[in-house]
Amino acid sequence: MSYWLIKSEPDVYGIEDLKKEQIGIWDGVxxxxxxxxxxxxxxxxxxxxxxxxxxxxxxAGLAKIVETMVVDPTQFDPNSDYFDPKSTPExxxxxxxxxxxxxxxxxxxxxxxxxxxxxxDELLVVKRGTRLSVIPVSVxxxxxxxxxxxxxxxxxxxx
DNA sequence: GCCAACGTTGGC
DNA sequence: GCCAACGTTGGC
Numbered sequence: 255m256s257y258w259l260i261k262s263e264p265d266v267y268g269i270e271d272l273k274k275e276q277i278g279i280w281d282g283v284x285x286x287x288x289x290x291x292x293x294x295x296x297x298x299x300x301x302x303x304x305x306x307x308x309x310x311x312x313x314a315g316l317a318k319i320v321e322t323m324v325v326d327p328t329q330f331d332p333n334s335d336y337f338d339p340k341s342t343p344e345x346x347x348x349x350x351x352x353x354x355x356x357x358x359x360x361x362x363x364x365x366x367x368x369x370x371x372x373x374x375d376e377l378l379v380v381k382r383g384t385r386l387s388v389i390p391v392s393v394x395x396x397x398x399x400x401x402x403x404x405x406x407x408x409x410x411x412x413x
Numbered sequence: 414g415c416c417a418a419c420g421t422t423g424g425c
Numbered sequence: 426g427c428c429a430a431c432g433t434t435g436g437c
Contacts, residue, residue, distance in 0.1 A: 261434095261435090263435090285420075286420090287420095306434080306435060306436085307434085307435060307436085310436095311435080311436070365436080382417080382418080382436080383417060383418040383419070383434095383435090383436095384418085384419095384434095384435095385418070385419065385420085385433080385434045385435070387434090
């Protein structure tokens with residue numbers, strides 16, 4: 255089982271939106287490195303849900319990967335911001351995942367707090383200039399995140 | 414609104 | 426294949 259961190263702007267799609275939907279498709283990723291991480295995800299993996307462009311930015315909740323290698327439908331939609339004219343249904347460029355809502359943290363773990371617990375090697379999101387919207391999280395860092403935040407979920411590898 | 418840190422594009 | 430110009434992300 256692997257751990258990930260996925261970023262989204264709460265004004266666009268936040269943890270509360272995922273809570274309403276319960277299962278959400280993580281569409282719109284148009285960065286190859288981020289896409290490669292999405293393709294590496296496995297059902298049952300956990301994703302920390304990070305709010306970017308928020309006041310303050312930080313970790314807002316937890317989601318679980320339930321379906322992988324999902325073809326992102328927005329790449330074929332000419333009306334979508336994420337339309338990719340070079341992609342075809344026969345050879346789609348952009349694959350993504352579906353996430354299941356797990357929980358919202360009672361208190362957001364702000365980027366400042368994350369920086370007080372992790373250096374940039376331990377948790378890539380605290381590194382200045384990291385714009386990747388999908389980031390792998392080591393088991394060690396995931397476990398420490400569970401200690402830092404008020405998760406009601408038990409650390410999954412011990413559950 | 415600023416700007417650092419990239420990723421992408423396109424001319425050559 | 427290089428690299429300058431440009432665009433985007435996202436914290437501040």
